[in-house]
Amino acid sequence: MHNVASDTQQNLFLIAEIPGFTPQIGRLVSMLNYVRSTTLSAVESLGVDELDYLHDPQSNSIGSLLLHIAAAEVGYQAVTFQGRGLDEEEKRRWSAALELGDRARREIKGHELDYYVRTLEHVRGNTLVELRQRNDEWLDDSTSSSSGQRVNNYFKWFHVVGHEINHRGQIRWLRSRATKR
């Protein structure tokens, strides 16, 4: 686990302030930490076969979903920390994972669990470095969506949290099928 997560491991069931972060950002980081711990539990000790398991022709593998979780976080880092979309290099690195589907089924396979976990941790480490430098006013800052609705940074990062949970739900479903073959 990343340092900040293990610092707060004993407070995994508190949504609360965390030293080093402003009060609201601490609550957000509590959510990020807790959800990540549940994602890692959901994939604990899976082997390559299970990580690559395709339930049916339209399914994504558990490995792809893990990389998809990391890729979405990279996308929101660019949007919220730098106010931009992914650059060309980032697109090359992440687009299969972002898009899922055929290309992900072709390209994302053969990796051990450790590869996915290290990727998730590396991306999360960058998120925490950036969040430490920001404050609650930044969390309230909003931009306008294409439909004209206000979207604040707290929402964007809550969406990252929810996105991970959404796919963790699918990972649990797939795991129970992948491991009983």
Place this chain on the structure above:
Amino acid sequence: MHNVASDTQQNLFLIAEIPGFTPQIGRLVSMLNYVRSTTLSAVESLGVDELDYLHDPQSNSIGSLLLHIAAAEVGYQAVTFQGRGLDEEEKRRWSAALELGDRARREIKGHELDYYVRTLEHVRGNTLVELRQRNDEWLDDSTSSSSGQRVNNYFKWFHVVGHEINHRGQIRWLRSRATKR
């Protein structure tokens, strides 16, 4: 949609204060509202056949998962608002939905979407009535888990939010299979 949700419909992409709730509870209610809107989108216009669709013998139907989302919220209402578990009448009403599996497959079927939506809204209405009467100190109140870890009310309600997202992820997966038959 419940009143509070529609009041704040124009702020669906803000995690922020909401009039009538204390500051932190407003942020929590923002999350509850947004996630509920995505759950309702995920099941929009599904018919009874799709709500009852069983992907395989261990699958839960979309209808069961919707009732499971409501049942978990009822459970957390009892725990956090009244400091108790479900009473006998609540168990009769909700245990099939809470437990899912065989009994839910047998008992939860044949309902129109409106039945599930009304149930979700009724339960949510009770949650919002209770949350309006509480404050940020209450949200920070914690109890001890069986393993001795502190668990605060914010965590418990964040868990309700996450539980809904988790199953919404499964609903989306099932919907794409149930509607292409």
